[in-house]
Amino acid sequence: MNLEGRVGRRTAGGFTLIELLVVIAIIALLMAILIPTLQRAKESARETICRSNLRNVGLIIYMYLQDNDFKWANTYVGNGRKSNRYYWHHPTSGAAMRPSDDDSYWGVAYVDYIKERKIFGCPSFRNVSQLIATELLYNTDPKLIQESAFCINGWLSKENTTSIRSQGEVVVSHDHVEPRIEQGSRDMLFNDGPGQMNLTHFRSGNRRNWYRGIFRHNIRYSDEDRTGGRLNVLWLDNHVSVMAETTGDDVLKRWYDPLDKH
Numbered sequence: 001m002n003l004e005g006r007v008g009r010r011t012a013g014g015f016t017l018i019e020l021l022v023v024i025a026i027i028a029l030l031m032a033i034l035i036p037t038l039q040r041a042k043e044s045a046r047e048t049i050c051r052s053n054l055r056n057v058g059l060i061i062y063m064y065l066q067d068n069d070f071k072w073a074n075t076y077v078g079n080g081r082k083s084n085r086y087y088w089h090h091p092t093s094g095a096a097m098r099p100s101d102d103d104s105y106w107g108v109a110y111v112d113y114i115k116e117r118k119i120f121g122c123p124s125f126r127n128v129s130q131l132i133a134t135e136l137l138y139n140t141d142p143k144l145i146q147e148s149a150f151c152i153n154g155w156l157s158k159e160n161t162t163s164i165r166s167q168g169e170v171v172v173s174h175d176h177v178e179p180r181i182e183q184g185s186r187d188m189l190f191n192d193g194p195g196q197m198n199l200t201h202f203r204s205g206n207r208r209n210w211y212r213g214i215f216r217h218n219i220r221y222s223d224e225d226r227t228g229g230r231l232n233v234l235w236l237d238n239h240v241s242v243m244a245e246t247t248g249d250d251v252l253k254r255w256y257d258p259l260d261k262h
Contacts, residue, residue: 046123047217050175051232051240054150056119057173058238063113065161073099073109075157075180083109084154084180086132086145088117105145106152106180122149128177128213135206150175150234154182155257164258167236171255174243175231177202177213181256188256191248198248215245 015023064073075083077100085103089096096111097104107120114120126146133142150173164170174189178201181187186201197203202211203225211225220228230244243251254260 043124043218047232050122050124050149050217051242053119053121054173054175054232054234055238055240057107057150058234058240060110060113060119061172062238064110070161072156072159072161073106075099075106075109075152075154086129086137086148086179088147089144091137091140091144105148107148117147120150121147122175122216124216125149125175125213128210128216131210131213132177148179151178151181153256154180155262157182159259161236164236166258168239169252169255170236170258172234172236174233175214175216177207177210184253184262185248188253189243189246189248190251190253190256194249196248198246198251217242 065071077083081102083099083104083106086105087097087103088105088108090101097108099106099109101108105120107114107117126142129146129149130142133140133145137145152173153171156170156172161167171189176187178187183201184190185192185196185198187199189198191198199211199214201207202214208224212219212227215227215229215231217231218229227245230242233241233243235241
């Protein structure tokens with residue numbers, strides 16, 4: 001028996017330790033290249049869904065306006081938080097919310113025109129909804145608010161759109177973490193002049209960690225108040241555009257307040 005020959009053949013047919021390490025290193029390198037690319041592709045798909053949903057929200061609002069003499073729904077309904085929270089159904093009783101109920105989402109005013117509430121959702125909003133549910137809504141189920149991903153321009157409440165010109169320059173809704181926005185530069189995209197900042201409600205205090213949920217698409221930076229990302233904007237003429245993260249210098253107040261009542 002030629003033992004030496006048998007051992008030699010077995011060794012020649014396998015991999016050396018160095019060869020295995022080289023293969024592992026190549027695989028690790030390929031994974032390092034492919035994983036970020038796949039993540040960007042997944043986020044791009046989520047953003048496309050989000051933008052499509054926002055466009056459908058615009059169609060629902062337009063149908064409502066046609067049936068109501070082009071008068072906007074009342075998103076205030078008196079004082080307090082009415083139509084300024086996230087719930088479509090009461091979290092305890094399960095009863096359908098009304099626009100006049102505290103904690104209701106502004107979208108409930110349009111339920112007669114909605115086939116599926118999921119069009120008010122944004123896949124990129126899910127992580128944000130978990131944060132909101134824990135911090136603001138006292139450990140409620142995040143699933144209850146995942147389909148409340150878009151804001152409404154509160155300054156349009158009860159307005160008649162026939163009196164608004166340049167409708168392609170009036171913001172109806174966009175990605176946000178505040179359901180109803182009406183506090184000027186505190187939660188809208190314009191600022192109060194040179195050297196000022198927008199979204200001040202989300203740049204300090206207990207809502208600072210919500211900021212990253214506004215410009216939540218194509219995020220490139222990890223800073224608390226800088227994402228390098230973008231958001232989707234629905235305009236009154238029903239077109240949807242993309243806006244890069246901004247401090248507000250390039251955003252006009254009249255885009256939110258075309259009748260200049262504030």
